[in-house]
Amino acid sequence: MKDIFSKYGLKKTKARQMIYEALNNLNRPVSTEELHCNLLKNYSINLATVYRNLNTLEEINIVEKVVRQDGISYYYLPKKGHSHYMVCDSCNDHFELDICPLDLNLVDKTYDNGFKSTSHILEIHGICKKCQKNN
Numbered sequence: 001m002k003d004i005f006s007k008y009g010l011k012k013t014k015a016r017q018m019i020y021e022a023l024n025n026l027n028r029p030v031s032t033e034e035l036h037c038n039l040l041k042n043y044s045i046n047l048a049t050v051y052r053n054l055n056t057l058e059e060i061n062i063v064e065k066v067v068r069q070d071g072i073s074y075y076y077l078p079k080k081g082h083s084h085y086m087v088c089d090s091c092n093d094h095f096e097l098d099i100c101p102l103d104l105n106l107v108d109k110t111y112d113n114g115f116k117s118t119s120h121i122l123e124i125h126g127i128c129k130k131c132q133k134n135n
Contacts, residue, residue, distance in 0.1 A: 016057070019050060019057070029074035029094065083096055
């Protein structure tokens with residue numbers, strides 16, 4: 001982990017280390033507030049510090065950000081390749097897909113307009129089995 005910060009010319013601060021470790025342990029996209037609450041279980045850290053460090057880490061591509069339909073930014077550590085999630089609109093639980101249902105080459109060919117896709121974000125929203133049973 002210390003190499004990831006020095007690789008990008010960043011100082012390895014306690015806050016950055018805690019944020020990185022928490023994102024790694026959570027292993028799913030989380031909002032700044034959820035990450036802050038998670039960190040407060042073991043550390044004293046200011047919400048503004050979490051925001052500031054997430055922005056810095058996102059700017060240099062250590063973490064990725066996705067803005068969901070709810071307008072909230074969610075942060076996660078990118079994996080080799082990429083990940084897609086199903087998100088429960090009721091409890092906000094996340095379920096990672098084992099496959100990527102998009103073929104970017106097919107998309108580029110279908111819309112033959114000279115656009116070359118380089119990446120994509122896909123989330124499928126719905127209601128999880130647990131929430132369906134509770135309703």
